[in-house]
Amino acid sequence: MTPNPVVVITGATKGIGLALTERFAPAASQLHLVARSHEDLAALAARLKRPGLEVCTYACDLSDKDQTKRLVTALTAALEQLDVLINNAGLYLPGEVVSEPDANLEYMMRLNVFAQYYLTRGLVDRMAGHGHVFAMASVASRKMFADKPSYSITKHAQLALTDALRTELHPQGIRVTAILPGPTWSASWEGADFPTDRLLQAEHVAEMVWQVWNLPQGAVVEELVIRPQLGDLD
Numbered sequence: 001m002t003p004n005p006v007v008v009i010t011g012a013t014k015g016i017g018l019a020l021t022e023r024f025a026p027a028a029s030q031l032h033l034v035a036r037s038h039e040d041l042a043a044l045a046a047r048l049k050r051p052g053l054e055v056c057t058y059a060c061d062l063s064d065k066d067q068t069k070r071l072v073t074a075l076t077a078a079l080e081q082l083d084v085l086i087n088n089a090g091l092y093l094p095g096e097v098v099s100e101p102d103a104n105l106e107y108m109m110r111l112n113v114f115a116q117y118y119l120t121r122g123l124v125d126r127m128a129g130h131g132h133v134f135a136m137a138s139v140a141s142r143k144m145f146a147d148k149p150s151y152s153i154t155k156h157a158q159l160a161l162t163d164a165l166r167t168e169l170h171p172q173g174i175r176v177t178a179i180l181p182g183p184t185w186s187a188s189w190e191g192a193d194f195p196t197d198r199l200l201q202a203e204h205v206a207e208m209v210w211q212v213w214n215l216p217q218g219a220v221v222e223e224l225v226i227r228p229q230l231g232d233l234d
């Protein structure tokens with residue numbers, strides 16, 4: 001592990017991504033932060049500013065293949081090396097498979113799966129020998145939640161992609177970890193009617209990623225499940 005890592009985080013401005021950004025910021029030498037909102041990225045970069053830390057922001061809709069490819073080009077140009085790539089951006093759209101609009105599953109596949117596919121492939125050569133790829137999967141990567149079937153489909157696919165990446169990248173000295181959080185407090189839960197102590201805090205998840213990354217090279221946590229102590233909500 002590098003003491004002052006160069007880190008790329010997608011979905012860096014809110015929820016788990018924001019907690020990850022804040023967890024890595026004190027140690028990082030460079031943070032490359034991705035989200036759609038220019039304003040949120042600019043405000044975050046201004047807040048993180050400190051000597052010794054370079055913060056670069058990229059406004060990109062990761063559900064759009066062309067924008068994601070342009071992001072890869074920009075990051076490849078900006079990075080000599082990359083220590084940590086956190087594929088965190090993702091979302092849940094409600095609906096049932098038989099009745100939801102076609103666009104639901106298609107959109108979640110593009111953001112929850114294909115963005116990680118294009119971004120990780122594009123940045124592999126910057127990570128060879130030392131990098132660590134994280135995928136922010138979900139407990140829905142292992143369990144089909146009846147109230148979120150299409151989300152669960154995409155999170156199963158994301159986990160399979162992550163397993164494939166691990167098989168291919170471990171021989172190149174790149175560690176690959178899937179994080180499977182249970183329900184975690186974030187903007188996506190706003191308005192929900194249950195006690196907040198039934199959810200993890202985003203900081204819990206960020207701390208686990210930090211600890212996993214800090215294992216000595218030669219050891220890897222391949223998959224980590226973290227749930228609220230009282231379990232899932234259904």
Ligand SMILES: NC(=O)c1ccc[n+]([C@@H]2O[C@H](COP(=O)([O-])OP(=O)(O)OC[C@H]3O[C@@H](n4cnc5c(N)ncnc54)[C@H](OP(=O)(O)O)[C@@H]3O)[C@@H](O)[C@H]2O)c1
Pocket residue numbers: 010011012013014015016017034035036037040060061062063088089090091092111136137138139180181182183184185186187188
């Ligand atoms: N919260 C949970 O209960 C939970 C549980 C298990 C797993 N997860 C997973 O954890 C990850 C983060 O979830 P979260 O709840 O923390 O999310 P969140 O609070 O909704 O934040 C999402 C982040 O991703 C960015 N984003 C959203 N759509 C994007 C797009 N099309 N292109 C680029 N950036 C985009 C958002 O910024 P902009 O809006 O500016 O783009 C924001 O920074 C997701 O992969 C989710 O599936 C969440």
